[in-house]
Amino acid sequence: MEAILKYDLNDIDDKKAHLRAVLSDEMALFIWEFSQELRSLTKYAPDSMPDEEYKTYKRIREMFHQQLNSRNIDVESLM
Numbered sequence: 240m241e242a243i244l245k246y247d248l249n250d251i252d253d254k255k256a257h258l259r260a261v262l263s264d265e266m267a268l269f270i271w272e273f274s275q276e277l278r279s280l281t282k283y284a285p286d287s288m289p290d291e292e293y294k295t296y297k298r299i300r301e302m303f304h305q306q307l308n309s310r311n312i313d314v315e316s317l318m
Contacts, residue, residue, distance in 0.1 A: 267317040268318075273303070280300075
């Protein structure tokens with residue numbers, strides 16, 4: 240099976256779509272790394288971390304994953 244993507248780089252919308260396609264690996268890697276960083280901040284939080292800071296990281300992580308889920312993005316399947 241094969242898929243060929245074709246873009247008219249003289250068309251502004253096609254040019255943007257091409258750039259998104261070209262950078263998709265970097266975007267997927269960023270999403271995965273950010274997800275892992277948020278996981279580390281909550282799972283391995285030092286005892287000295289203030290409770291409010293911990294709760295904030297936890298809320299951000301939950302919101303981040305809610306947004307991914309609402310777009311049917313499975314981070315693990317991208318890696």
